[in-house]
Amino acid sequence: MGVLCLVLLCAAVCCGQLRVFNLRAKGLPQDSLGITDGYVRVICRNDLVGQTSVRKNTVDPWWKEEFMYYSAVENSTLKLEVHDEDLIWDDLVGTCLSQVQFGTHQNQCALEKGGMLYYDYTLS
Numbered sequence: 001m002g003v004l005c006l007v008l009l010c011a012a013v014c015c016g017q018l019r020v021f022n023l024r025a026k027g028l029p030q031d032s033l034g035i036t037d038g039y040v041r042v043i044c045r046n047d048l049v050g051q052t053s054v055r056k057n058t059v060d061p062w063w064k065e066e067f068m069y070y071s072a073v074e075n076s077t078l079k080l081e082v083h084d085e086d087l088i089w090d091d092l093v094g095t096c097l098s099q100v101q102f103g104t105h106q107n108q109c110a111l112e113k114g115g116m117l118y119y120d121y122t123l124s
């Protein structure tokens with residue numbers, strides 16, 4: 001009983017459910033071979049939540065994956081890293097940081113090496 005109360009209390013008080021979805025990018029830079037194979041890594045509170053598939057040879061990729069994270073709170077840092085897959089070394093195209101807020105939000109951010117990332121999230 002005591003443990004159950006503790007678990008319920010934690011779920012109610014400290015931990016929100018974060019869903020990250022509808023990730024897409026526009027105008028990603030091309031590498032020296034003129035190819036962009038983009039993917040996104042989703043990180044929350046320094047935990048790797050997941051990674052999208054690689055969208056081959058497009059500068060305007062979208063990803064259908066959704067990510068769930070159950071230990072988010074208001075103002076938790078959500079970090080999205082956009083990478084370009086290469087044979088030898090994957091390039092980091094840019095990093096998007098935000099402090100999550102309750103509700104559903106549409107975000108966009110400019111990537112350091114060019115292009116934009118768009119994504120939605122819901123914190124509940």
Ligand SMILES: *[C@@H]1O[C@H](CO)[C@@H](O)[C@H](O)[C@H]1NC(C)=O
Nearest residue numbers: 073074075076099100101102
């Ligand atoms: C979140 O950040 C805002 C603005 O800095 C602050 O007013 C609020 O108290 C913070 N909430 C929590 C739970 O830390």
